Amino acid sequence: MTWxxxxxxxxxxxxxxxxxxxxxxxxxxxxxxxxAVYEFHASSAHxxxxxxxxxxxxxxxxxxxxxxxxxxxxxxxxxxxxAVLRPGVEVVQAGHVYNANPGNIxxxxxGNFDVTQPTTAAVIALRDVLGTLCAGLGLNPxxxxxxxxxxxxxxxDMPAISGHxxxxxxxxxxxxxxxxxxxxxxxxxxxxxxxxxx
Numbered sequence: 010m011t012w013x014x015x016x017x018x019x020x021x022x023x024x025x026x027x028x029x030x031x032x033x034x035x036x037x038x039x040x041x042x043x044x045a046v047y048e049f050h051a052s053s054a055h056x057x058x059x060x061x062x063x064x065x066x067x068x069x070x071x072x073x074x075x076x077x078x079x080x081x082x083x084x085x086x087x088x089x090x091x092a093v094l095r096p097g098v099e100v101v102q103a104g105h106v107y108n109a110n111p112g113n114i115x116x117x118x119x120g121n122f123d124v125t126q127p128t129t130a131a132v133i134a135l136r137d138v139l140g141t142l143c144a145g146l147g148l149n150p151x152x153x154x155x156x157x158x159x160x161x162x163x164x165x166d167m168p169a170i171s172g173h174x175x176x177x178x179x180x181x182x183x184x185x186x187x188x189x190x191x192x193x194x195x196x197x198x199x200x201x202x203x204x205x206x207x
Contacts, residue, residue: 010051012061015082017089017099020146021112022154023139025194026065026105026173027186032121039070042119050104064104065117067138073130075138078115079103087114094145106173107180111159114142122187132193139170139201150201170198 031049033042046063053059065078066087081101083090089099105115116138118131127135143150148169156167167175172194173185 010062010080012051012080013082015080016102016111018102018111018159019097020088020100020114021156022148022167022169022171023114023116023142024106024171024173024176025135025186025190026115026117027122027127027190028068028117028119029121029123029185029187031119032125033071033119039072039074039119040076042070043068043076046117046119058104060104062104065115066100066103066105067114067116069116069118069131069134069138071119071128071131073128073134075134078117094142096147098146106176108161108163109156109158109165109176109179113156118186118190120187120190122190123184124187124189126189127193132197136197136200139197140203143169143201150198168194168198170194170201 028046031042031046033039036042049057050060050064051062062080063078067078068076077086079101081090087100092098100114102110103115106113118127120127150170152169153166154169157164172191174183177183
């Protein structure tokens, strides 16, 4: 892990992804898939990105297990070490939406949801994570957020819980997180109003 420049910015919104090529098919241990995503993002070997760390804050496998992604310098994902989940808490910059990473929390489900449905366990885990984050950050998941990139001053209105494809005009065209997951986002937003579906 060589991405040691831990830039922190106030959390503004959440973006959902799928792994696409690292879809987990044939995997007996999804930790191997998470490791493969890490190696592709962290290393430039074999056509990898060469970023020095995984680009997502969290990764969710088909069994609903949630993995830490982008390191904060304290072996914990997402927030500045020692921070409390609250509105305005600072999030470490990751690498999941080109031109719009500062303050943008990236959550990625293992799978190719262009061709398959996400598992029930993965969707429940995503719902729970989204609900917890929205409640703690004071985000209304049913609204639009005025996202401002503090580095470039790019300003755009975006759903509080977006799919990667919602950023296509800014980050480049993509179908991520696949139709089968993207089409679930309206229900997931509604469920995120009540953490853990309560």
